[in-house]
Each structure stands twice: as structure tokens, then as C-alpha cells.
Amino acid sequence: MAVLNYSSPSPPSLISSFKNSTSISHLFTVPATRRRSFPSFRIKSSLAVESPAASGTSNGGESPKILLQVKDLTAVIAQTEQPILKGVNLCIYEGEVHAVMGKNGSGKSTFAKVLVGHKDYEVTGGSIVFKGENLLDMEPEDRSIAGLFMSFQSPVEIPGVSNIDFLLMAYNARRRKLGLPEYSPIEFYAYIMPKLEVVNIKPDFLNRNVNEGFSGGEKKRNEILQLAVLGAELSILDEIDSGLDVDALRDVSKAVNGLLTPRKSVLMITHYLRLLEYIQPNYIHIMEDGKIIKTGDISIAKLLEKEGYKAVSAT
Amino acid sequence: MAVSTFTPIFHITPNQSNSLLFSSKFKLPRNKIKPNFTKARVFAALSDPFVLQIAETLEDSHSSSPPHLQKLRDFSSESLLSAHWPSRKDEPFRFTDTSFIKKSQIVPISTPPLPQSLNLFDDSEETQFPNLVIVDGYIVDSVSNVSGLPDGVFAGSLSNLDSEVIKKRVLDFVSSSDGDLFWSLNGVGAPDLVVVYVPEGCVVETPLHLRYFSDKGEEKESNKLPVSNPRLLVLVEKGGEIGIIEEYVGGEGEKCYWTNSVMEVVVGDGAKLTHSYIQNQSLQAAHIKWTSVRQESTSTYKLIEVSTGGKLSRHNFHMQQVGPDTVTELSTFHLSITDQTQDLHSKLILDHPRGITRQLHKCIIAHSSGQAVFDGNVQVNREAQQTDAGQLTRTLLLEPRATVNLKPNLQIIADDVKCSHGAAICDLEENQLFYFQARGIDLQTARKALIFSFGAEVLDHFPNKSIQKKVESHVKQLLVPSLSSQ
Numbered sequence: 001m002a003v004l005n006y007s008s009p010s011p012p013s014l015i016s017s018f019k020n021s022t023s024i025s026h027l028f029t030v031p032a033t034r035r036r037s038f039p040s041f042r043i044k045s046s047l048a049v050e051s052p053a054a055s056g057t058s059n060g061g062e063s064p065k066i067l068l069q070v071k072d073l074t075a076v077i078a079q080t081e082q083p084i085l086k087g088v089n090l091c092i093y094e095g096e097v098h099a100v101m102g103k104n105g106s107g108k109s110t111f112a113k114v115l116v117g118h119k120d121y122e123v124t125g126g127s128i129v130f131k132g133e134n135l136l137d138m139e140p141e142d143r144s145i146a147g148l149f150m151s152f153q154s155p156v157e158i159p160g161v162s163n164i165d166f167l168l169m170a171y172n173a174r175r176r177k178l179g180l181p182e183y184s185p186i187e188f189y190a191y192i193m194p195k196l197e198v199v200n201i202k203p204d205f206l207n208r209n210v211n212e213g214f215s216g217g218e219k220k221r222n223e224i225l226q227l228a229v230l231g232a233e234l235s236i237l238d239e240i241d242s243g244l245d246v247d248a249l250r251d252v253s254k255a256v257n258g259l260l261t262p263r264k265s266v267l268m269i270t271h272y273l274r275l276l277e278y279i280q281p282n283y284i285h286i287m288e289d290g291k292i293i294k295t296g297d298i299s300i301a302k303l304l305e306k307e308g309y310k311a312v313s314a315t
Numbered sequence: 316m317a318v319s320t321f322t323p324i325f326h327i328t329p330n331q332s333n334s335l336l337f338s339s340k341f342k343l344p345r346n347k348i349k350p351n352f353t354k355a356r357v358f359a360a361l362s363d364p365f366v367l368q369i370a371e372t373l374e375d376s377h378s379s380s381p382p383h384l385q386k387l388r389d390f391s392s393e394s395l396l397s398a399h400w401p402s403r404k405d406e407p408f409r410f411t412d413t414s415f416i417k418k419s420q421i422v423p424i425s426t427p428p429l430p431q432s433l434n435l436f437d438d439s440e441e442t443q444f445p446n447l448v449i450v451d452g453y454i455v456d457s458v459s460n461v462s463g464l465p466d467g468v469f470a471g472s473l474s475n476l477d478s479e480v481i482k483k484r485v486l487d488f489v490s491s492s493d494g495d496l497f498w499s500l501n502g503v504g505a506p507d508l509v510v511v512y513v514p515e516g517c518v519v520e521t522p523l524h525l526r527y528f529s530d531k532g533e534e535k536e537s538n539k540l541p542v543s544n545p546r547l548l549v550l551v552e553k554g555g556e557i558g559i560i561e562e563y564v565g566g567e568g569e570k571c572y573w574t575n576s577v578m579e580v581v582v583g584d585g586a587k588l589t590h591s592y593i594q595n596q597s598l599q600a601a602h603i604k605w606t607s608v609r610q611e612s613t614s615t616y617k618l619i620e621v622s623t624g625g626k627l628s629r630h631n632f633h634m635q636q637v638g639p640d641t642v643t644e645l646s647t648f649h650l651s652i653t654d655q656t657q658d659l660h661s662k663l664i665l666d667h668p669r670g671i672t673r674q675l676h677k678c679i680i681a682h683s684s685g686q687a688v689f690d691g692n693v694q695v696n697r698e699a700q701q702t703d704a705g706q707l708t709r710t711l712l713l714e715p716r717a718t719v720n721l722k723p724n725l726q727i728i729a730d731d732v733k734c735s736h737g738a739a740i741c742d743l744e745e746n747q748l749f750y751f752q753a754r755g756i757d758l759q760t761a762r763k764a765l766i767f768s769f770g771a772e773v774l775d776h777f778p779n780k781s782i783q784k785k786v787e788s789h790v791k792q793l794l795v796p797s798l799s800s801q
Contacts, residue, residue, distance in 0.1 A: 119749065140749065140753055141751075141757050152753075158750065159772055160765075160769060160770075160771040160772050160775075161768045165764075166751075166754075169751075169760065170754040170756055173754075173755045173760070174755055226754060230754065230755065
């Protein structure tokens, strides 16, 4: 069983030292369509059985910084103590797009929820460092303000709270933290109108209660609207493609691509190749039984689509 | 641990289908108090001395009796002969403890307010609407203003109603036998009958604001409970429309008093009445209120209630359908922020086809000795085919040991009807709280927003935005202290 890690850029490539060289041939081929230019040394992300000692600290100059570093993360369901995550290792640099795929119940959504601090799960080991800070010490709201955003797979309805009030509340919570004056509702309208166009939704959407009576597509669009309004350095998109028709998927993907900058990163969780054709990932990770068992490029997803999980399974 | 008792006759969670079809027959043994002149004599021997004592003091409190109220008083006195003070053994009062009233020395208020206390009501509360000020059950004309009402619309004391025809018509609807003991006590004690009359086809654009004040209150230590008996009758003739705002306010300070109010409503053919009811009494007061509605064919009646005051507050709501195709909407919100009891007993009786009823009842209990009671009865009788009746109640218990007793019950005899009901008792939902947090909003702000939003679903129904804003800010103000302590 292989544990994958990218070391910090400085050490030399270790790819050759990896035994299973046949499967490596297609790994780490960065799709040419990505806007960001990849310095060649960046593609020497290594495969190593033990965790690298690298930290998220800067390596000086222009080289991309580590945004998120997850090491040996283990987590259980808080109520039943059933183990779900059994040693996840993942490293995301600024500007990278990662996708996590895996069977139902492999721990993908749990991983996303643990990153944003959901109380249903308890972290029992390992570490998560985001922008050099220990994420596990932070409350969910502080993680959000620090620049972590998760779009919910099935966002909850909140009757009695209008979308605009909710967004303003969230946006002002950020401004307060940054020491900026809070926006009045009128100032906020001016700020939010262009964002509505980004996700292609009508302004009357703002007066509806949060997610109440929304269709599947509207819920997903609303999640991306929140992302557009609040901004995030790392967006975790949990099955943003589920339940979407072709048009809605294109709108949502377009919006996500529009929000990407060379410094912003995305971690997508998906079952389907289709989304990955719209939002092209640098890396695809396969999760199985609470661990990342394989990392590669788009060809992994293609293999999956064709042959199913048995083709990439560790067992 | 929060305590809850939930005794439905049968129960359907709101998440299930809203359109369940019942063909089975449900009939409960009913315990309806039906005072009757001849029976009263028979049962005279069973009289409750405490009730007789109150009835006597109320009778004695009237120096003179307006002739048109004499019949009501006589019949009410008769029915009190056989009535007893409710105890926890009586089903309608199983969860509602009225001993607070019984233990006090009840003093009828027998005089209209003194002129010097009136300026309090004149300036204290500005209203932009035509309004009647009713202090301790007496209309105070000097501070009322009904000049904005259209011709033919009457709002005032029955004795000031010029037309004998209308007077007779109004009196036909004054009932001595609709309710319980408290209804009858009001019949004996009411000093006046306030009448709102809307003639045929008349659409009143601006709402009429009825402002009820309690002037004579006692300190808690005195053990005295001054009682007032306001009585109102609203008659909207065929095709007429009006909005009524009924607002109950306590005087200065948290005084002890008892308001025992009765409102009778007749909504004629195709007529429409929107009834906003705001109960904001002193937290040491008892507030017993009856609303009895008669709906003729194709009429619409909407109630929006927000009750936040009173130590003991009970609303008995009764709707009787007397024609087909009626629409009835009840949206009620009760809030207990201290050791209050907030009680709603509603009964909707459908005897004609195609009636639609929508009932939403919400409660927040924010105190460990706070209590809410809800008994929601819907009777769909044999002729009431194609009735569409929906009922939903939700309660938020914010403190350990806060109590709610819910008893939603449907009695359905007709076999082609849609009826649903649901009841939920909850704390704030973790998932909702987390959603706020995941967007950077701290837990306390999230809790606040969710608690306010809980009541907002009812408050949104107020037809008038200025009233809605006023009630909203009042509710927020009440909730803030109990939120910051969490």
C-alpha cells in the first residue's frame, strides 16, 4: 500500500525510487490546459512511504507555497467512535486543483467535513496545517474566515432567514475580523449584483429563505454564490456536480473556473469524469477505506470511468 | 432535560405526505360545556361557591345595566350556576394551571378610567390608523379616533349605534352560550359591548386598531387581582372587507390584573377579515381571551397572533363554518421568556363542503419554568366533503426543564377530505448552526438568527408592515437577555 506525499520543492525527485514504476508513467502529467505555468521542479512531487518532514513554510521567492498539508489524519464518528479516516496524507499548493474520487463510503465527504470542523466527527490523530496554522485548533467559523470554504453536498434549509441577510451576516463577519467597517444592506447589494451574474441566478433569489424550497440545481448554485461572495483560498467542493443538469453543471463549473486565480486552490470531490472535464485537476486522488491509495492525473479518472474501482483498487 | 408531553389522537409528521386521505371515523367523547337555562336550575345544587362569588361581585359591580346587555347578563348568570372553576382534572385545563387567579382576591373594575390617567394612553403609543382605545373594558372616546373610516362603517359602543336595525342585527349574534366559564364570566362582567360593523360590499382599506390598556393594576404583594371584561363584536356583512388589529398592553410597571376578554366575529358571504392580535400584557397579569368566529360561505378569515405577555395567558379560539368554500388561516406565535404559561386552545368545526384551513402554531420557551400548551382540534363533519385542513405546530425549547404540552387532534367523519397535521419539539438544529459557522458566523450570532427566524415565519403573515416591524423589534428585545445568558 502506497502513501502519497508531495515533498517540499527543494529535495530531488524520488520517483525513480518507487517500486511500482509501471503505474507511475501516467502520473503527474499536468494538463496543458491549466493556465498556471508549472515550474519544472514542481512536478517532482514524490511518492514516499513515510511522511516528509516538510512544512508549509515558505521556500522563498516565487515558488508556490503550501496551502494545506494533511498528515496521517485519522477521524472517527463522534457518536459511535467508528473509524472513518485511517491516515490521510495530502498536500495542496497554492493554485492547484485536486480531485478526490472513491467509492461511496470511502471517506471522501468525511474528509471534507473534518477539514471544515464538522462536529459529527472527531479527529483522533494526525495534523492539518492550513496557511501555516494548525487548523485543528480553530473553530469552524475561524476556519472559514481563514479562507477555507466547503460547498455542502446537500445544504440545509433555513426557513425565516433570507439569503441576502445570511450572505450579509457572513460577509460582515469577515469584514469585522479584518477590521473593516461593516457593509450596510445597500452597499452590499452593489457588491453582490455582479456575483449573481457569475452563477447565473436572478436577483429575486436573494429574498428567498436560505435553501428553502430550492431545487437541487438552485442549491448548488447558491453554494457557489456564497463562494463568490465570501471568497476562499481553498474551496472544497463536495459533489458539486450531483443532481445537476448539463446546463447547470456548465454554469457552476464556469463560475468556479472564473473564481480561480494563480493563488487559489480547489479540492473537488466527485464520482464523475464529466466535472473534471470542466474543471481540470492537476491531481486526482483515489480514496479507499479512509486512505488515499493512489494519486495521478486525469487518466486515472478515465480508467475509472471505463473499468470501475477494481482497476485502481489497492486490494 | 426538556420535558414534553405529546398526546395526539393520531399523528402524522409534517415530512410525510400533506395529502393523506382518511376515511376512518374518529369521535372523541366531548366535554363541551353547554349552559342551558333549564338545566342550570337542575344543577344549581352543584354550584361552585368560588364561581358564584365572582359572579356576584361582577354583578354587583355594575351600577346601572344597559338594557341591551341585560339578556346577555341574565343568561350568563344562569350558566354560571352550574359551572365550576376548572381544575387539572378537566380535560381543557389538564395542562393549564389557573390557581394563580383562584388564589387571588378578585376585584371587579367597575368604573371607567380617571381622566388624569388617560393622557398616558394618548401619547404613549402613536398609531397611524383609525383606532379605539379601550381601557379596562371601557371605550375612551376622548383618545380614540375613528374618523378615517368610510361611511356606514361603525366602530364604538353599542349604545352609540344609531340604527335600530343594525343594533338588532348585532345583538342577534351576541351569544351567551358559546364558550366556557370564562366566556360566561365575561357575559356577566362586560361593562359595554364594543361593535365593529362593516356594511355590505364595503371594503375598508386601512386597518382598524383596537388598543386595549389595563389601567388598574395592583402590586404583586397585595394579592389583589382587578378584573376587566372587554367584549367586542365584529360583524362584516356580505362582501365587506376589513383588517382589525387587536393589541393588549399592560400599564406602567409589571402590575397584577386579569383581563377576561371575549371577541365574537361574524364574517358574511364572501366577506374578508384579517385579524392581527398582539398580546403584550404585564408579566404578572392573567389574560384569558376568547375569539369565536362564524364564517359564512366563501368568506375568508385570517388570524395572526403574537402572544408574549402575561403570567397566565390563554387563547380559546373557536371557528364555526356556516357555509361552504370558506378559507381560514391561523398563524400564531407564543413566547415564554419567564415563568409564563402560554396556552392556545383552537377548535375549527367544518360542517360544509370545500372549506380550507391552514394552521401554523409556533412556540419558543426560553425559561426553565416556562410552559406552552397547545390543543388544536379540527372537526370535519359528515357534510364537510373536500375539506382541505392542514395543521402544523413547532416548539423550540431553549432551556432545560422548559415544558410544552401539545395535543393536536383531528376528528374526521367526511370521507373525501385532505387533512394533515404535524408536531415537532426541538432545540436549534445542529446542522443549521453548522451551516452558519461554516460561512464564518460565530455560534452566538447564529443562534440568535435562528431563534428570531423561528418566529419570523408567523410574523411574516402580518398584513401591515409597520405592525410587523414593531412586533419584530419587541420580540427581539424580549429574546436578547435570554440569549446573552446562554
